[in-house]
Amino acid sequence: MRIFKIVLFVGILTNNMIHGDEDLNKILDSFAGVACSPKETVYNTYNLSLKCLQNKIPGDFVECGVAAGAQIAAMGYACQQLNANTKILLFDSFEGIPLAGPNDTQQPGVGYLGHNTNVKHVEDLLVSSRTVYPNHDVSDHSVEKVKDNMKRFGIQEHRLVYYKGWFQHVLPIVAPMMGNISLLRLDGDLYESTKVCLEYLYPKVSKGGYVIIDDYNLEGCKKAVDEYLMAHNIHPKMTLICSILGGLGPIYWQVE
Numbered sequence: 001m002r003i004f005k006i007v008l009f010v011g012i013l014t015n016n017m018i019h020g021d022e023d024l025n026k027i028l029d030s031f032a033g034v035a036c037s038p039k040e041t042v043y044n045t046y047n048l049s050l051k052c053l054q055n056k057i058p059g060d061f062v063e064c065g066v067a068a069g070a071q072i073a074a075m076g077y078a079c080q081q082l083n084a085n086t087k088i089l090l091f092d093s094f095e096g097i098p099l100a101g102p103n104d105t106q107q108p109g110v111g112y113l114g115h116n117t118n119v120k121h122v123e124d125l126l127v128s129s130r131t132v133y134p135n136h137d138v139s140d141h142s143v144e145k146v147k148d149n150m151k152r153f154g155i156q157e158h159r160l161v162y163y164k165g166w167f168q169h170v171l172p173i174v175a176p177m178m179g180n181i182s183l184l185r186l187d188g189d190l191y192e193s194t195k196v197c198l199e200y201l202y203p204k205v206s207k208g209g210y211v212i213i214d215d216y217n218l219e220g221c222k223k224a225v226d227e228y229l230m231a232h233n234i235h236p237k238m239t240l241i242c243s244i245l246g247g248l249g250p251i252y253w254q255v256e
Contacts, residue, residue, distance in 0.1 A: 035070035059180030065187035104220030191220035
């Protein structure tokens with residue numbers, strides 16, 4: 001039997017603020033105002049973006065599941081501070097989260113599972129959850145809304161490349177044409193969404209680059225991550241960014 005062990009470190013509290021720079025903290029807090037994840041994640045994204053740029057890690061910044069664009073703004077602001085020409089790639093359906101499947105235990109933003117998860121094909125899950133749960137619109141932000149937020153935050157448009165569609169449809173087409181990735185941020189919530197992103201994008205992350213998993217506290221997402229790492233004999237030193245309800249939460253690690 002193969003033994004797979006993940007080492008998880010408690011994140012340093014300085015992820016929550018940039019000491020001695022109140023103006024920067026106010027800017028990052030404004031980004032966090034539209035975030036679906038805790039404020040600490042925006043600071044973490046900004047800090048890791050800076051590290052990638054300062055250490056000249058080759059590759060683009062990528063986020064899968066951008067919601068209103070808070071994390072994208074943090075990436076973009078870091079690039080603008082250092083006058084870097086790094087591209088930022090945004091992958092999202094821009095119409096909400098798809099339906100949870102058999103490897104998930106909840107519908108993100110809803111909680112309970114009110115639909116049949118035992119489908120024969122992943123394709124059957126690729127509809128916006130708002131069609132089944134009309135009173136819940138978590139992460140339902142259009143491309144236009146995200147672009148408006150980027151303009152409001154002062155993020156330069158030429159840095160951003162938008163890819164609209166379900167990950168399972170877009171990544172098989174786009175990923176083969178992509179170069180290296182220095183920062184990969186996954187916020188897909190669900191097992192299938194996380195799995196497909198890892199399969200197509202993780203091999204492109206440069207040595208010394210970083211991977212952020214926003215939803216490691218959700219069982220489906222965690223299962224997809226753990227299975228991928230085990231299958232590829234990868235044993236990262238994961239750091240917890242912040243805890244959700246006293247348990248697991250968003251994590252990151254550096255690719256060795």
